[in-house]
Amino acid sequence: MVSAVILAAGKGRRIGFKKQFFRVGGKPMLYHSIEVFKRLGIEDIIIVVPKDIPENIKGILKDFKAVEGGKERMDSVYNGVKVAEGEYVLVHDSARANLSIEVAKRVLYEEGECVIPVIRSSDSVIYKGKYVNREETFLVQTPQKVKRDLYIKAYEMSGGKVFPDEGSLISEVLGIRPKFVDGDRWNFKITYRDDLEVFVKMKTENLFAFSYDIHRLVKGIPLYLGGIKVSDELGALGHSDGDVIIHSIVDAALSSLGYGDIGSVFPDDDPRWKGVRSEVFAEITMDILKKEGWRIKNADIVVILSKPRISPLREKIVENLKRLFGLERVSLKAKSGNTFFEDAVQCYAFITLAPLEYPYEV
Numbered sequence: 001m002v003s004a005v006i007l008a009a010g011k012g013r014r015i016g017f018k019k020q021f022f023r024v025g026g027k028p029m030l031y032h033s034i035e036v037f038k039r040l041g042i043e044d045i046i047i048v049v050p051k052d053i054p055e056n057i058k059g060i061l062k063d064f065k066a067v068e069g070g071k072e073r074m075d076s077v078y079n080g081v082k083v084a085e086g087e088y089v090l091v092h093d094s095a096r097a098n099l100s101i102e103v104a105k106r107v108l109y110e111e112g113e114c115v116i117p118v119i120r121s122s123d124s125v126i127y128k129g130k131y132v133n134r135e136e137t138f139l140v141q142t143p144q145k146v147k148r149d150l151y152i153k154a155y156e157m158s159g160g161k162v163f164p165d166e167g168s169l170i171s172e173v174l175g176i177r178p179k180f181v182d183g184d185r186w187n188f189k190i191t192y193r194d195d196l197e198v199f200v201k202m203k204t205e206n207l208f209a210f211s212y213d214i215h216r217l218v219k220g221i222p223l224y225l226g227g228i229k230v231s232d233e234l235g236a237l238g239h240s241d242g243d244v245i246i247h248s249i250v251d252a253a254l255s256s257l258g259y260g261d262i263g264s265v266f267p268d269d270d271p272r273w274k275g276v277r278s279e280v281f282a283e284i285t286m287d288i289l290k291k292e293g294w295r296i297k298n299a300d301i302v303v304i305l306s307k308p309r310i311s312p313l314r315e316k317i318v319e320n321l322k323r324l325f326g327l328e329r330v331s332l333k334a335k336s337g338n339t340f341f342e343d344a345v346q347c348y349a350f351i352t353l354a355p356l357e358y359p360y361e362v
């Protein structure tokens, strides 16, 4: 049996925040490599974490063993290896979040007491003022596989000396030469902000989402569209204020992120939402989006309404939608010459979502 120890206790000093918990493509960075190990059928997964774990990460950790990190990397590994049940342990940096299943497989299936993935440097290397032969130079990655008992033995014999990784500890303390397998260049360690930006671009794509809403029009209540009052005489009947533009955008955004639809998040039998302005839905939706690591970039909207004409208010509605949803572009088309739905207001909304580009969670 093989266990995996994922190191996620770093303080992120060089990048300025705990990047292992930063969400990329809808999941915390550390989860990207957890998924690779799960796909390989590894069930005993140990996450080495810092003392102060963000609240929203605790839910993810409950499915795994979590242990606290130590002073040095090798101490953190030791804490994880101690509770591992496998005969072998794969030790991995959560900062190598772009680990491919192929590299993980090469390490896992190679026989040997210590197996490490390496790549050749494509740049020349200077050591102490002298060029070294690039052909004899390797860059060392993770995951590194090591026999559990061997790691514990080497660690306990290390006599306070600090080793940068498992391969160096095993080879220098026990004299066992690690076996090399091919890593890959994309298994890079996310250390600086530009590494993170590259990873975000690799892992996330723009999302497109679409929705539609319709409400009956009745006399004597106000009509709101995009949060702007459009009429006092003929308004949309609904549990909330019946704002079809906000509802369509919220519905599209929530469903694209797997939250069901607007009715799943704001049920119309929940008294909390009775009579509320739909701007409240917009604000809550924005919080959900932020939590998931997304923002809405553009919205293309078609409103179908016989009267009143909304074109005089178009700019106002567009500006308010930009403010509410942080949109870059909004196009709003109004169709009024419709004789079939005079007693209703309808809206089609097509939105694009983009990943958040900057850390918002420390």
Ligand code: MG
Binding pocket: 213, 214, 215, 238, 242, 243, 244, 247
């Ligand atoms: Mg609605």
